[in-house]
Amino acid sequence: MTIEIKDVSKSFDGQKVLDNFNLNIESEHSYILTGPSGCGKTTLLRLILGLEEPDNGTVKLLGDYKYPFINSGVVFQEDRLCEDYDAVTNVTMISKKVFRQTVIEELKKLLPEEALFKPVKELSGGQRRRVAIVRACAIPSDVLIMDEPFTGLDDKSREAAIAYIRNKQGTGPLVITTHDTKGLEFGRLIDLGTKT
Amino acid sequence: MPKSIRRIIAAAAWIVIWQLAAFIVHNRILLAGPADTVIALAGLVQTGSFWGSVWQTSARILLGFVLGSVLGIVLAYFAKHEIWLEDFLRPLVSALKSIPVASFVILLLIWFGSRNISIVICSMVVFPILYLNTLEGLKSTDVKLLEMAKVYRMPGTRLLRYIYLPQLKPFFKSAFKLAIGMSFKSGIAAEVIGQPLGTIGNGLYLSKIYLETAELFAWTIVVVLVSFICEKLISLLFDMI
Numbered sequence: 001m002t003i004e005i006k007d008v009s010k011s012f013d014g015q016k017v018l019d020n021f022n023l024n025i026e027s028e029h030s031y032i033l034t035g036p037s038g039c040g041k042t043t044l045l046r047l048i049l050g051l052e053e054p055d056n057g058t059v060k061l062l063g064d065y066k067y068p069f070i071n072s073g074v075v076f077q078e079d080r081l082c083e084d085y086d087a088v089t090n091v092t093m094i095s096k097k098v099f100r101q102t103v104i105e106e107l108k109k110l111l112p113e114e115a116l117f118k119p120v121k122e123l124s125g126g127q128r129r130r131v132a133i134v135r136a137c138a139i140p141s142d143v144l145i146m147d148e149p150f151t152g153l154d155d156k157s158r159e160a161a162i163a164y165i166r167n168k169q170g171t172g173p174l175v176i177t178t179h180d181t182k183g184l185e186f187g188r189l190i191d192l193g194t195k196t
Numbered sequence: 197m198p199k200s201i202r203r204i205i206a207a208a209a210w211i212v213i214w215q216l217a218a219f220i221v222h223n224r225i226l227l228a229g230p231a232d233t234v235i236a237l238a239g240l241v242q243t244g245s246f247w248g249s250v251w252q253t254s255a256r257i258l259l260g261f262v263l264g265s266v267l268g269i270v271l272a273y274f275a276k277h278e279i280w281l282e283d284f285l286r287p288l289v290s291a292l293k294s295i296p297v298a299s300f301v302i303l304l305l306i307w308f309g310s311r312n313i314s315i316v317i318c319s320m321v322v323f324p325i326l327y328l329n330t331l332e333g334l335k336s337t338d339v340k341l342l343e344m345a346k347v348y349r350m351p352g353t354r355l356l357r358y359i360y361l362p363q364l365k366p367f368f369k370s371a372f373k374l375a376i377g378m379s380f381k382s383g384i385a386a387e388v389i390g391q392p393l394g395t396i397g398n399g400l401y402l403s404k405i406y407l408e409t410a411e412l413f414a415w416t417i418v419v420v421l422v423s424f425i426c427e428k429l430i431s432l433l434f435d436m437i
Contacts, residue, residue, distance in 0.1 A: 049347055072347065080344040082358050093358045094348040139348075 001061065001142055001172065002026050003048055003070070008057035010043050017043050020057070023190065025143070030166075030174040030187030039192040041177035042077055045145050048175070049074065073136035073168075075146040079128045083121040087111065087131045090120055091138050098138045106134050110157070110164055125152035133161055137168035144174045159183060228410035236410035237417060245394060253314065253396040254422055257383035260318025261376060267319065268326025275327075276334040285327070292324045297382045301389045310390035314383035314397070321382040322375040333367030334360070361437075369434045373427055380423040 003025040010018040017040035025031060025048070033041045046052040047059050049072060061070060081090045091103045107116050110130040120128055129152050136144060144165065150158045162183050165174065174187065181189060211230050218229025228236070240246045275282040297317060304316050341359050350358075387397020396415055403412035 051343060051347070074344075074347050076340070076344065078340060080340050082341065082362065084362055085358065089358075093354055094350055096351065096354075 003143065003173070004058070004060045004062055005044070005047070006058050006060070008044075008047060008054045008059060010040065010047065010052065010055050012043075018047075018054075018192075021192075025173045025175060027173055028171055030169070030176070030184075032181055032184045032187040032189050033175065033177040033192055034179065034181055034189060035191050035193035041192055042147055044192070045147050045175065045177060048072075048143075048145060071142045073139065073141040073144045075129075075132045075136045075149040077147040079120075079132045081120045081128060081131060081135075084119050086117045087120055087123070087127075087134075088116055090131055091135045094135060095139050103134070103138060106138065107131070110134060110160055126154065126157055129153060130157065130161060133165065137165065140170065141172060143172045144169060146174075146176045148177055148179070150178065150180070225407045225409055228413050232410040233413040233417065236408070237414035240399075240411065240414050240418075248394050249396050249399055250418060250422065252392075252394050253384065253387060256312070256314045256395075257318050257379050258426070260315040260383060261322050261379045263315070264319035264322025264379075265326045265372070265375065268323045268328075269330045271323075272327045272330035272334060275331055282331070289324045289327055292320055297321065297385050298389060301386045304386075305390050310392040313386045313390040313392065314395075317386040318379040318383045321378050325371050325375045325378065329367045329371035330364065333364040337363045365434065365437065369431070372430045372434075376426045376430060377423055380419055380426075384419055 005021060005023045005025070008018055008021045009016065017038065021040070021044070023031075033044065035041060043052060047054055049070060050059075082093065085093070087107055088100060088103050091107065092098050092100050104116060107130075110133065111127055115123055115127050120131060123131070129149065133146070133149055136146065136149075146165070149165070150161060153161060165176075166186065176184065176187065178184065215229045215231065218227050218232070221227040224232060271281070271285060275285055300317060300320060301313060304313055308316055337360060342355075345355050345359055384397045384400065387395045388401050389397075391398050391401050396419060400412060400415045403409070403415060
């Protein structure tokens with residue numbers, strides 16, 4: 001499976017954030033998008049997810065594809081968790097194919113056990129981020145898309161989260177945006193500041 | 197002093213003021229006192245028709261309440277997704293909110309007869325309350341969570357349970373509490389005008405005709421009590437969810 005991004009341009013309020021951008025995102029590869037704030041990292045992820053339409057150019061899904069839309073595991077720039085529910089429920093709610101016991105085991109890999117059953121509004125920023133990461137990896141997906149997934153994580157938690165994500169990547173591509181590329185050398189670095 | 201004690205003292209003070217006013221007026225037709233009202237209520241409770249009237253009125257009002265609520269919630273859901281429907285319903289909702297119940301009752305008496313008038317009136321009073329509150333609640337639902345649900349293709353039932361309902365709960369709670377009180381007020385007003393036999397409205401009307409002010413107050417207390425119980429049950433239900 002390949003996501004072909006061809007000659008894509010996107011502007012907001014007359015401000016061009018992507019200008020004739022090209023990239024092929026291929027299975028089993030990892031892409032680390034970096035660059036200064038406002039350079040279009042989040043916009044690019046939203047274009048891939050079909051949450052934004054490009055002003056020009058195309059985002060196409062090529063190859064053998066199971067779904068009419070991209071089947072993705074996503075960590076958004078914000079956590080986007082349901083505040084009154086605990087971490088386990090926030091993960092299990094996304095699909096009936098996600099089983100509670102499995103989710104508990106997965107969350108335990110990144111979070112202390114006492115954090116699993118508290119409403120997520122009571123968790124720290126880093127803990128909430130890890131819940132979002134586990135949710136993104138909870139169901140098999142064709143692509144993992146993560147927008148600044150390590151925000152608020154200390155070095156040890158970040159390392160554990162990177163290992164967890166890599167373990168869950170499967171055969172699909174992984175796309176991560178970040179300001180800090182430490183520990184992400186396994187992926188192809190794309191600096192959107194220079195607009196490839 | 198605990199809040200509940202303060203409230204009881206305040207209520208007791210008003211009963212004393214009421215009794216004093218009755219003493220001063222000294223005319224049971226103009227103003228029956230609390231003691232006369234309690235005696236009249238005790239007399240009413242012992243009659244066979246009392247419980248029948250309470251049941252007939254409450255059942256019709258609650259049926260109207262449910263019908264108006266369902267209609268309001270369902271139409272709000274569709275109006276949220278179809279702007280033309282929201283525009284189309286806006287004048288109707290404004291009219292239902294502002295036209296006095298009495299104006300409707302006379303027309304509806306011709307269309308539906310007096311028997312079911314409180315059902316229709318309650319539906320018409322409840323509908324705009326539930327419609328507007330549900331629409332506002334749906335519009336204030338976090339779009340970022342909805343986007344997350346779209347990306348994960350969350351099934352509709354889960355979307356409703358985990359995203360819509362928690363956001364709608366405060367809107368529903370205030371709307372239902374307001375609507376139940378309004379239902380009893382408007383439903384009984386409709387019964388007083390339409391006078392269907394064996395209802396609280398009919399009892400109130402007869403009290404007025406025979407200048408039985410104590411009985412009028414007794415029926416009023418019954419209405420307030422039933423409405424209060426329904427409102428508390430709604431609060432309890434929402435606290436349990």
